[in-house]
Amino acid sequence: MTASRAGVGAPDDTVVVYRKRRNVELFMDLVAVSIGLGGWALIGLDQNGTIPGDWPWVVGLWTGMALAVHIAIRIRLPYADPLLLPLVLTVNGLGLAMIHRIDLIPDPVFHDATTQLVWTGLGMALFIATLFVLNDPRELQRFPYLLFLAGLALLLLPLVPGLGTTSGGSTIWIHLGPFSFQPAEAAKVVLTIAFAGYLVDHSEVLSKVGRRVLGLQLPRVRDLGPIVVMWLASLAVLVFENDLGTSMLFFGLFVMMLYVATELPVWPVLGALLMTLGAWAGYAFTYHVKVRVDAWLHPFNNVDQNYQIIQAEYGLAWGGLTGRGWGLGRPGLTPLAKSDFISAAIGEELGVIGLMAVVMLYALIVSRGLRISLTTDDPFEKLLAAGLSFVFALQVFAIIGGVTRLLPLTGLTTPFMSQGGSSMVINWMIIAILLVVSHQARRPRRPEAPVTQRGFVADFASDDTAVILP
Amino acid sequence: MNRPIRKVAVLAALLFFALLANITYFPLFRADALVNDPANRRVRDAQFAQDRGAILVGSTPIASSVPDKGVFAYQRVYADGPMWAPVTGYYSYEFGRTGLEQNYNAELAGTSDSQFLTRLMDTLSGRHRQGATVITTLNAKAQKAAWDALGSMQGAVVALNYRTGAVLAMVSKPSYDPNRLASVDLTKASDAWTSLNDATGSPMSNRATQEIYPPGSTFKLVTAAAALENGMSPETQVDAPVRLKLPGTNTYLPNEVNCGGTRISLIQAFAVSCNTAYANVGLGLGADKLRAQADAFGFGKPLGLGFTSAASHFPVSPNEPETAMSAIGQYDVAASPLQMAVVAAGIANDGVVMQPYLVQEVRSPSLQVLESTTPKKLSQAMTAQHAQEEQRMMQAVVTSGTGTKAQVPGVTIGGKTGTAQTIPSRPPYAWFVGYAQQPDVAIAVFIESVNIPRNDIAGGALAGPVFAAVVKALQ
Incomplete structure (x- = not known):
C-alpha cells in the first residue's frame, strides 16, 4: 500500500497507475443530475400537484449538458478526480431549481432560471474549452507580473467612473450595455495564477533570508513589498468599493499562498494583524462597514435598514429543521433571494438539514481541491490548486456565514448557486483548472526527480487505489 | 509545501465547521423567538x-x-x-x-x-392542521346578567368561584x-x-383586569383584615370623630356618613363605611402592615393564571396622612376589579386566596385533553377564624349597612360598598365587592362614570343591584 510514484525505495522503473474511475464519475454525475431534477419536479408537485409539462425537455437538457462535460473529461482528463464534477453538478442543479422556484412567485412569472441555465451552459463550454486548451497547467506560470497587473486592474475596475455601479452600498459591479459583471470573480482566478507564478519563483528568497525574532523568521524589509502592495490593494477595495468581503477574500488568499510557498508562520501572523487593522479601520472610518457590522450584531435595532437580513432570519426560522418543503415557503419575501440570499431560501424551504447538506457539498469540493494540491508534485500546481480551493472556501464561508449571521454580510456570490453569469462561468473555469492539475498529478508517468518528503508518501498511500506496474 | 497545505486544509475545515455549528445553533436557540415575532x-x-x-x-x-x-x-x-x-x-x-x-x-x-x-x-397523514379548542371557566348566564345589569354604564364586573379561583364572568363596558x-x-x-x-x-x-382604579372604601376589606390579623376583633371599639385631623397637617378628613357615634365598634364602622374610624385603624397599624395585608391578597403582581392582568398597587412609603388616606382606599392605592374580587374571594374562602384562572382545559381536535388547569393557592391571607369574623362584618354591610341593594332573598351575602373620588370635576367611581354562599361566588362590580352623590350609600345603590343580578343568574 505504501507505494509512491517516485518511490522512496521503489525501483526506478516503477510506474504508478491510478484507477481512472470514470464510470464511478458517470454514475455520480447521474445521481447529481437527478438531485437537481428531483428538486425541480418537487417544486411543481408541491405547488400544483403535478410535474411540470416540460419535464422531458428539462430532464433531457440537463442530463445532456452533464454528459457533455463528462465526455470531455473522459477524452481529455481520464485520470482527473472523479468526484469534483458530480459535486459541482449537484450544487449547480440545486441552484437552478431554487432560482426557478423563486421565478414562480411573481405573477407573471420570471424566467431567470432559463438565463441562468444559459450561463451554466456557457460556463460548461468554457470548462470544456479550458480542458482542450490547457495541456499543462504550468503554461500558466509564465506571466505572473502581467497577470498580477491584469488581476489588480480587474479588481479595481468598478472604480472607473461610468463603468462601476453601486448596489447595496458596495461598488463591485460593472455594467457594459445590458451586461453586468463582477470583475472580482475573474480577478480571483487571474490573481491566484499570478500569485502562484510569482511565489514559485520567489519562495526561496522570501523564506530563507531574514532575522529570527521570538521564534518567528522575519522577512527582509524589501521582501515585504508584495504583501504591502496586496494589502494596499485590498484596502483600496475596502475603502473605495466599500466591500469588506472582497477585500478580505483577496488578502486572505494572498497571505495563505504566501504561507504555503514559504512555509513561514510569520506570514499568516502578519497577515492576520494587517487584516485586523484593515477591518478596524474600515469599521472606524467608513460608514458602510459600520452599517454592515451593526446589521450583523443588532439587526433589529434598525428594522427598515436591515430588512433583508431580518427577512432571511425569519425565513430560516420558519423553515426550521426540515424546512417548509420546496415550493411551500415564502423565500420571495427576502430581497435578492435568488442571488446573495439563495442560501437563506434553501434554509427556508429545505430546512437547516438542507442547508447543512449544501454546506457539506461545498466542503467536499474544497477538500477535493486541496487533495489535488497535495497529490501533485509540481510546486506551481500545488500553489495554484491550494489557492483556488482556499479562495473558494473563503467565499462560501463569507457569503453563507453572512446570510446566517455568523459574520457581517458581504456581497459575494454563492458559487454555482447565486443568480449571475460572471460567477457561474468563472467557477466552472476554476473547476476545469483543478481537474487539469488533478489529471496531471494522477496520470501515469515515469518518475522524474526523487521526492523525499515523508508526508508525501503518506498522502499518496491514503488515496484509494494505486496500482504498481513493473 | 504539503505541511502548510495541510494546515490550510485544517483552517478550511474549521471555517466549514463554524458554518455548520452556526446553522445548528440557529434552530436550537434563535428560531423560536423569530417565529414568535409578530413582525414575521x-x-x-x-x-x-x-x-x-x-x-x-x-x-x-x-x-x-x-x-x-x-x-x-x-x-x-x-x-x-x-x-x-x-x-x-x-x-x-x-x-x-x-x-x-x-x-x-x-x-x-x-x-x-x-x-x-x-x-x-x-x-404524516396529510391532514390539514387544526388548532386546539380552549375551554373557558366562564358561565354564560353570569356573563349575560352582568352585561345586561351594567346597561349603558361604563365599568366592569368580575365574578370568581372563590373555592377554586375560576373566573365565572368578566365584563368590561x-x-x-x-x-x-x-x-x-x-x-x-x-x-x-x-x-x-x-x-x-x-x-x-x-x-x-387590565386597568387599575382607586378602590375607595372597598379597600377597607384589606384594612379590616389587617386589623383582625393584628389583634382586633369586630367588637373592638375605635375612635370615629366627625372629622379627623390628619397628623402633621392642617387638613381634616370628614365623614360622608353619620357613623353613629364617635366611639364605635369595628363592625359598626364597617357597615356604615366610617372613614375616620378606618383612617384611625390604618394609622394605628401603620403602612407596613397594611401593605403586607394587601400583598397577601395579591397586590403588587399580576394575578391572572394564564391571562393578562395588571398589578394592583399600594403606595411604597406613605407618610402618616398618606397612610390614613390609603387605609380607606384613597391617595395612591389602585386596584383592578379582578383584584378586588380576589380580596372578597380570599375572605369568603376562609382566608385562602386562590389564583384566578380563565381556562379550564385545552383539547385537541380529537377531544384529547392537552392541558388542564388545576386550581392554585396564592396565599393564606388571614386565618380562617379571622376570615369568618370579617365575613360577619361583610354580611352586616348587606343586611343593615350601605349595601342593602345587593341582597338576594335566601342567599347569604357579604360585601363592601365604595365610592372613590379622583378629581373633583370628575364623577366618583362606584364599587361593590362581595361574595355569596351557594352559589359560591365572589364578585367585584366597578362603575366608572355616572353622576351620583359622593357617598357610599349611593355607590352601593348603583353597584349593589349588578352584584345581585349576577348572583341570581348563578342560582
Missing part, C-alpha cells in the same frame, strides 16, 4: 389563514374559525363579540392579538409543544366588536382600528 410576516400570514381552534364557554363557541374564499382560507368569527371581548380579545392581521387569542395563541394555532404529536400525525378587527378585509380592519382608538371611553381597554 411568513408566520403571521400562515397563521392568519389557518384553521384556528375555538374558544368555548360551556359547549358554545365564542370564537371560531370559518372557511373563507378570499386570500386567507379562514375568517375568525366572534359570537356576541362585544360581550366576550375582554375574554377572547381579538385576532387581527395587522394589529396583533389580545386576550385569550394572545395568551393561548400557540394552542389555538396548533403550534404548542403539547400538540407536537398531533402535528406530526397531521403531517364600553366594549367593542372583535369581529371588526379580525376581518380578512384588511382595509375594513384598519378602519375599525382607527375608529375604535378614536372612540370616547376607550372601548378596547379591558377594565376588568
